[in-house]
Amino acid sequence: MPALLKNHIAVITGAGSGIGRAIAVGYAHEGAQVLVLDINGETAAKTAADIRAGSGKAQHFTLDVTDRAACRATAAKVATEVGQVSILVNNAGINRRNAFTADPDAVVKDWQDIMAINLNGVFNVTHAFLGALRATKGRIVNIASIQSFMHVRTPNSPAYTSAKHGVLGFTRALAAELGKDGVRVNAIGPGLIETPLNAQVRANNPELVKIFLDHTPLGRAGKPEDIAGPAIFLASDLSAYVTGTIVMADGGYRTI
Ligand SMILES: NC(=O)c1ccc[n+]([C@@H]2O[C@H](COP(=O)([O-])OP(=O)(O)OC[C@H]3O[C@@H](n4cnc5c(N)ncnc54)[C@H](O)[C@@H]3O)[C@@H](O)[C@H]2O)c1
Numbered sequence: 149m150p151a152l153l154k155n156h157i158a159v160i161t162g163a164g165s166g167i168g169r170a171i172a173v174g175y176a177h178e179g180a181q182v183l184v185l186d187i188n189g190e191t192a193a194k195t196a197a198d199i200r201a202g203s204g205k206a207q208h209f210t211l212d213v214t215d216r217a218a219c220r221a222t223a224a225k226v227a228t229e230v231g232q233v234s235i236l237v238n239n240a241g242i243n244r245r246n247a248f249t250a251d252p253d254a255v256v257k258d259w260q261d262i263m264a265i266n267l268n269g270v271f272n273v274t275h276a277f278l279g280a281l282r283a284t285k286g287r288i289v290n291i292a293s294i295q296s297f298m299h300v301r302t303p304n305s306p307a308y309t310s311a312k313h314g315v316l317g318f319t320r321a322l323a324a325e326l327g328k329d330g331v332r333v334n335a336i337g338p339g340l341i342e343t344p345l346n347a348q349v350r351a352n353n354p355e356l357v358k359i360f361l362d363h364t365p366l367g368r369a370g371k372p373e374d375i376a377g378p379a380i381f382l383a384s385d386l387s388a389y390v391t392g393t394i395v396m397a398d399g400g401y402r403t404i
Pocket residue numbers: 161162163164165166167168185186187188191211212213214238239240241242265269291292293294337338339340341342343344345346
């Protein structure tokens with residue numbers, strides 16, 4: 149099979165680690181020119197260097213997705229220095245674990261930070277690259293969650309669940325509006341994927357992880373690489389008639 153993403157320029161936010169990094173590597177393997185964006189410039193540079201070492205095309209940009217002006221500036225720089233972006237993966241995200249009834253200052257900070265990154269960040273980056281995506285009949289892939297549908301008590305902040313519901317709503321709204329421009333907008337709903345995002349909660353709550361995996365038909369946690377395949381599918385012409393939907397990559401968690 150020919151490279152599925154040849155002649156595409158793909159931006160992936162939060163690609164210095166975990167799921168974003170795996171998607172960046174997968175996209176490069178399929179022939180895309182990959183732009184690795186992360187608030188952590190060092191890890192972003194490492195992802196891009198590792199891709200280049202494997203003969204892929206990649207470069208990195210340091211970007212905080214909460215900074216709307218910086219998102220616009222990065223999009224302008226990419227347009228001038230690299231070209232027109234045709235694939236955007238909104239992946240950057242954080243989680244915190246305080247319950248709503250925890251220390252009020254912590255709860256307020258969690259709400260602000262999680263919304264700023266996990267939901268407003270998706271808006272900021274998408275808005276910044278909108279011109280390029282419309283011009284190229286591009287593809288947007290938003291990293292949502294099983295928490296786009298439900299709350300999971302691993303423990304988890306209510307802000308995370310709220311933001312991920314918002315990401316799915318944003319996906320549907322943009323798919324409806326941008327379909328006439330040939331832009332496809334979809335989401336991926338990962339289940340429990342072993343990344344630094346949840347390393348601590350997995351280590352501290354083995355009994356909750358067991359409950360989670362007992363509810364997962366495939367009986368295991370996912371690896372970041374498990375998300376790369378669905379992300380390639382949604383960015384490529386294999387999904388030419390797919391928009392406004394969410395592809396669950398959760399080992400079947402939401403099925404039972
Ligand atoms: N790991 C899971 O089980 C799981 C499940 C469902 C959804 N997700 C989602 O997948 C996405 C990636 O998470 P992960 O598990 O790979 O986590 P991770 O912590 O390994 O990676 C997240 C990356 O986002 C970057 N980032 C954080 N804040 C940023 C900001 N303001 N601007 C730019 N980059 C920023 C981090 O530096 C990091 O490189 C997130 O949206 C997360 O909510 C993860």
